[in-house]
Amino acid sequence: MTKTKSNMYSDSVKQWNVFVGCEYDCHYCRKSFQAQMKRQKHNCDDCYTYTPHFHPERLRQSLPKTTGDEFIWACSSGDITFAKKEWIEQILDRIRELPFKTFFFQSKNPKCFRDYKFPKNVLLGTTIESNRIYKTISKAPIINNRLWDFKDIKHPRKVVTIEPIMDFDYWTLRRWIYSLHPERVYVGYDTKKSGLEEPPFSKTVQLITTLGNFTKVKLKYLPIEVLDRLPKMVKYEKIDNKIEDYSGW
Numbered sequence: 001m002t003k004t005k006s007n008m009y010s011d012s013v014k015q016w017n018v019f020v021g022c023e024y025d026c027h028y029c030r031k032s033f034q035a036q037m038k039r040q041k042h043n044c045d046d047c048y049t050y051t052p053h054f055h056p057e058r059l060r061q062s063l064p065k066t067t068g069d070e071f072i073w074a075c076s077s078g079d080i081t082f083a084k085k086e087w088i089e090q091i092l093d094r095i096r097e098l099p100f101k102t103f104f105f106q107s108k109n110p111k112c113f114r115d116y117k118f119p120k121n122v123l124l125g126t127t128i129e130s131n132r133i134y135k136t137i138s139k140a141p142i143i144n145n146r147l148w149d150f151k152d153i154k155h156p157r158k159v160v161t162i163e164p165i166m167d168f169d170y171w172t173l174r175r176w177i178y179s180l181h182p183e184r185v186y187v188g189y190d191t192k193k194s195g196l197e198e199p200p201f202s203k204t205v206q207l208i209t210t211l212g213n214f215t216k217v218k219l220k221y222l223p224i225e226v227l228d229r230l231p232k233m234v235k236y237e238k239i240d241n242k243i244e245d246y247s248g249w
C-alpha cells in the first residue's frame with residue numbers, strides 16, 4: 001500500500017494557529033496534530049498538552065495570498081468548539097480585513113459554526129469519515145449529529161472531509177454528502193496506521209466515482225489500489241502532497 005507523508009491539506013498555504021487545542025481526543029490525532037504540537041515543548045506548555053488556548057500575538061501575522069482552491073487554514077491544530085467566542089471574533093475581524101484571501105475552518109462539531117457570522121471568503125468544513133458510528137475512536141459528536149448540524153448552517157461555502165475514511169454504507173454516505181451540497185470533498189485513508197476499520201478499496205473507488213458526478217473531489221492519501229482503479233473521466237484532482245512549514249508559529 002502506497003501512502004504519502006503528510007495528512008494535511010495541500011490546498012492549505014498556511015496553518016494559522018491563533019487558537020490551538022481540542023478535547024475530542026481522536027485516536028489518529030495523537031499521531032498527527034497533537035504530535036506536531038509536541039514540537040512546541042519549549043515554546044508553549046498549552047500547545048504541548050493540546051490544551052485549548054489563544055495566541056493573540058499571531059493575529060497580526062503576515063498571511064500569504066491564496067489562489068484557486070488554496071486557503072489559509074485557521075485554527076488547524078484544534079477545534080474551535082473549545083475556543084472562547086471572543087477569540088474567534090477577533091480572528092474573524094482579521095479575516096474581514098482580507099477579503100481576497102480564502103480561509104478555512106473545520107470542526108467535528110459543526111453546531112459551533114452557528115455562533116458566528118462567517119464572511120464569504122471563509123470555507124466551512126466538517127469531517128464525515130463514514131455514515132456509521134464508531135464511538136471508540138473519538139469523543140467528538142456522533143456522525144449523524146455532525147450531518148444534521150452542518151446541514152443547518154446557512155453558509156454558501158461548505159467542504160466535507162472523508163478522512164480518515166472508515167467503512168461505510170455506500171448509498172447512505174452518498175446521500176448524506178449530496179445533501180450537504182459541498183463545493184468540494186476531500187477523501188483520504190488514515191496515514192498513521194491507527195488500526196481503523198477501513199473500507200474495501202472497491203467501495204472507495206465506487207464512492208469517489210459517484211461523488212465526482214456532483215462535486216469536486218480532491219484526493220488525499222489513497223492506496224495505489226484505489227488510485228489505479230479510478231476511471232479517467234471522473235472529475236477529481238489528485239493533490240500533490242507536501243510537508244508543511246511550521247516555522248514561525
Ligand code: SF4
Pocket residue numbers: 021022023024025026028029033077078079108138140
Ligand atoms: S477533532 Fe480534530 S483536533 Fe480534535 S482531537 Fe480530533 S482530529 Fe484532533
